[in-house]
Amino acid sequence: MNQSNSDPTIQFLGATKTVTGSKTLLKVFGKKILVDCGLFQGPKAIRELNWQEFKEAESIDAVILTHAHIDHSGYLPKLVKEGFKGPIYCSAGTFDLCQIMLMDSAHLQEEDAKYANKSRYSKHYRALPLYETVDAQRALELFVPLEMNDWTDIFPMISVRLLRAGHILGSSFVQIKINRDYNPITVTFSGDIGNGRQNVIKGPVSLVETDYLVMEGTYGDRVQSKLDPSETLAQCIRKVAKNKGVLVIPSFAVGRTQEILYLLRKLESENKIPEIPVYLDSPMAVEATEIYMRHKDELKLDLEKGGFIEPLCSHSYKTVRSADDSMLLCMKDGPMVVVSAAGMLTGGRVLHHLKARLPKPENVVLFVGWQAEETKGRLLQQGLPKIRIHHQEVDIEAEIVSIDSLSAHGDTEDILSWIKGIEKAPHKVFLNHGEESALNTLKYRLEHELNFSVVVPSFEQEFVLS
Template identity: 45%
Template sequence: MPISPTLRFLGAAGTVTGSRHLLEAGGRRILLDCGLFQGVKPLRLRNWAPFPVPPADIDAVVLSHAHLDHSGYLPRLVRDGFRGPILCSPATLDLCRLLLLDSAHLQEADADYLNRHGLSRHQPALPLYTVADAQRAIAALRPVDFDTATDLPGGCGVQLTPAGHILGAAIVQIRHPGGRLVFSGDLGRYGDPLMPPPGGVAQADHLIVESTYGNRKHSAEQAADALEAVITRTVRRGGTVVIPAFAVGRAQALLYYIWQLKQAGRIARDLPVFLDSPMASGAVDVYLRHAGDQRLSAADARAAFGVATYVTEVEQSKALDSSPMPKIIVSASGMATGGRVIHHLKHYLPDPRSTVLFAGFQAEGTRGAAMLDGAATVKIHGGYVPVRAEIDSLPMLSAHADADEILRWLRGFERAPRETFIVHGEPGAADALRLRIKDELGWRCRAVEQNDVAELG
């Protein structure tokens, strides 16, 4: 008797990080996403646990998009024995080249720092993976064009549909011997200025849907209006606006809005703007190469992304903090967990004239979440820095669909899936979305937990 296909939830279950879902069908194993766990220490420690199945027994990986909580464990998977193909959209492939190498460099640098300062309980401290591991993972990436059926092992197949979340982001449709599985990945917004809306999917026997904002609705305030207000009052005080921004997606959107404000004369055209993130600069190049996957024309994209001075050298980055002139600094990382923005925060947080402006989701346990919760101090480089700067956020700038937009996308299905699995959300968000799907659509659904197994027969 044939064994029913199964789906195992190995990450992004009860949390918004570590996206990993394992389909076992037709005697083969296909992993949907292979993300890093980020945020609080108990989650980060999961990255060091043995993978629940031997990586060598996984036949293929399909990526929804390039963000590290969806792709960042790939080098470790390869290091531990995975030898199959990694399928993704062409733009995701290009972005993964940037993100995975950068992640590996940081892993090696962190281990080196701990060893040089004797700060690790492990002797020696080791990186989760190395640059060489990342290079092997990148070599396994295989591009798949949108809306093109592609074969997978075990009589399975995959088709990618634009998700609108970031450049290259995909809704993943898997055809397997037991039916059709659809994975939403991270759904984008309707009306995003850079990316198209999430593509429609007609049918699914089983559905995996994200719930990052499953219990929230984005503000109706326009992002340009909110950004203009923050910049104007900060500049009037003689301060600097520091924007911790995700290097892929959010940084490019911010440059677009700043360009629009300058074009309309709503902020001074000569107000200096700096993009202080080599990763974000590299991502801009990818956005320009894949202009056909976004809403902006190639000419407008070049103009919008050219609004900033790109900071490449460390010394140039440090010089930004020694200049007293009002300015805008867009720098990574988006949750203030690392990167060049940490040095800017150390300098500008004690300055009541300046503003730290968050432009995306802040996971529990991050510096960004602490500042938005009103922390009086934050720990940076072993010391505590007072928070005297204005702290603000642009929640409407999120690249994630809110609860209403998720429901809008779900209503595009011609019939209810047999079961819908809710992932990629904190417990409250996931359960709120479960109730809305149940009450408004009448679908059978559940919010899954880590290591849950579902039969798809």
């Protein structure tokens, strides 16, 4: 690899030809800057990468986060556990969300280790958590929130700015400017780019210029449904209202839940659905919704009528915080709506609701997000007559419905449209955060439609930015 001492390098340590574990290491002027620090998620072979020693941990000088999702932030406590002591730069919204998400992730790591020891399924004598709550707390002490849109000098001749990405609250794309005496360069990291079609979060701002671009390609090979999800949601509510049933909506706590709450309130205010109780039964979702309410500047809601709380709260909106109250809710008669986590039924309170509601035909389960293979959510979508929950076989008599037009990611057309805003072609575009087929499709389009130079990096591959 031919380079001068002042030439930066970029190395891809995660989210290469997959969608989790985002970590990209920029080395410049003797400094090491890690952009995103996410957990690998999904199949066991992928998750085991989290347990590999991160050899660079102590020598990393700073971390910059694009947003709070665990596949972008969830490795931070492990990084701190392995010796990282530098600043973690992000937006104010990302910092607020990370305070609940990292602590929750640490709690889950501890619970998984306890369960492994209790069930004796670990191959080790004593299973240990990947990290603990104390590691998450230490990581949070290192956060340095930055103002959006402003350049900040983080090291001599190295500055950074965050610009709105429109994915979830606080999400940003990151620009790092390397101010060399000759040929200064800018490197842009897209993070996860939104599509501008969400009701709650404003869309991404334009990218005007960059010398190098690290671009996500989650949906680089597909066009999302543009159908209005409101009518499907309204039909489900009208059914349970008529039959005195329960609509269970498994939902991701951050982003998707707030969209659903907004749609429920909007349908109610337009008299398209009857007023029935809406319960938000997820402590993290309750906290996340409160955080959304504190960051009015990032939202595109009408804040004039009745104060800010109105757009996310239907007339009969109630929050459920304690586990005891959640169990009581499982026994309560309808009609009502229950929004609960986890969105893919990988755990959480929603499983108790499903165990209680699936056997009854007057109830409806509405999926509002993609369900990964082998998850209980995917199994329900496949129309099985029974499903196993908490070691019990549960009959499925409830109606199963799905909405696939609520994604917070841009699709291939959104990505192309965003990139076309760049006034001068970058020297190189690196595609990550996507399955290989999606990245290759996006690569072909960028090369043939925009005449860009594009590469799909492999794990740990390093490039010189000259």
